[in-house]
Amino acid sequence: SSGRILEEKQPSKNKNKVVDENIAYEISDILSDNNAKIRGYGSVRSIFDNPDHPYAVKTGTTSDYRDGWTVGYTPSLVGGVWVGNNDNAAMNTGYGSLSASPIWRAFMDRALEGAPREEFSRPSSIADGTIDKLSNKISSGGSNSVKDIFAPWQMPTEKGGYTKIKIDKLTGHRAKDGC
DSSP states (O other): OOSOOSOOOOOOSOOOOSSOHHHHHHHHHHHTOGGGGHHHHOSSSOTTOOTTSOOEEEEEEOTTSSEEEEEEEOSSOEEEEEEEOTTOOOOTTSOTHHHHHHHHHHHHHHHTTTOOOOOOOOOTTOEEEEEETTTOSBOOSSTTEEEEEEOTTTSOOOBOOOOOOOBOTTTSSBOOTTO
16 A cells, blocks of 8 residues: 555566467457447446556356456456355345446556556457358458457458348248249
8 A cells, every 4th residue: 555566577587378369369359348248237338448448357246146256457457356245145236246346447447547558469460350240251241241350360261151041931941932
């Protein structure tokens, strides 16, 4: 609390990587995508959306509602919060992540107060691409096209899409004209 550094990590001289930098970036990109959190947390302005500091976040709740957690990071700070009852009883509030998330956000905001904005470092080998979301092939355009990022070995090479056909509900075969 006094600002005195108790422990500081020094860069390792070991050049072994735990995970490929492309995969690490893709995970950070997924976990920091606020649009992906709309279903669980509401509008794009969710509790994890901070224009000053992009947060990569994962939440969780045990199936019996005994534990809830939120773990997230920026390029320079990691924080995690657990909520639950000390007697291991189920929580009355349901999803514990909804209880842990505001605590986590308050900690991260306070810890990063006044710090410069940091972006997740995108490797030069990551490529942008547009694919057909149904076939996972290079898109030829249309309403099923989605933009995504790809590590070099993930980029689709085959072009294509899909063809919508009508099926006769009675026979299960392709519907004939006028069916």
